[in-house]
Amino acid sequence: MGIFGGFGKKQKKEEAVDDNYIETILTHSKDEPLGVSKQSVIYAGYNELGGYYYFQTYIIGAFKLKTKTGAKLLIEGNNYTLDLKSDMDEIESDQIDDFIKGYVTRIDFEIEKEAVESIKRSTIKQLVLTVKKQKVVFDSQQKV
Secondary structure, three states: OOOOOOOHHHHHHHHOOOOOHHHHHHHOOOOOOOEEOOOEEEEEEEEEEOOEEEEEEEEEEOOOOEEOOOOEEEEEEOOOEEEEEEOOOOEEOEEEOOOOOEEEEEEEEEEOHHHHHHOOHHHEEEEEEEEOOEEEEEEEOOOO
């Protein structure tokens, strides 16, 4: 089940996304995604600011979010599980219409330096984003 602010009509619309939708997102990106859900793609990177580390994510696709209660990201890897909390409670998606009709959502998560060093793209199995009791599961894009 995706995150569309709890409106039933929009959740039904989520299932009707064109089969080429995700492929279009992937084709227009220079970066390798960290994971893919049925309607969106998640990209990520790290940043350090004043001794604090952040796991920065960008979600592109049908995912639409507006919350004042923050988000959590569960990263499930081969030998680890990380449960990260967003660094801000207020998060809102921005609409895009460049190459797809959809949204881009940036969420930064607080992370410890040791955790940054343990995460490797090749060991991630899936990512689970939770907001307001709703979850979006992104499967890893590992090359097999």
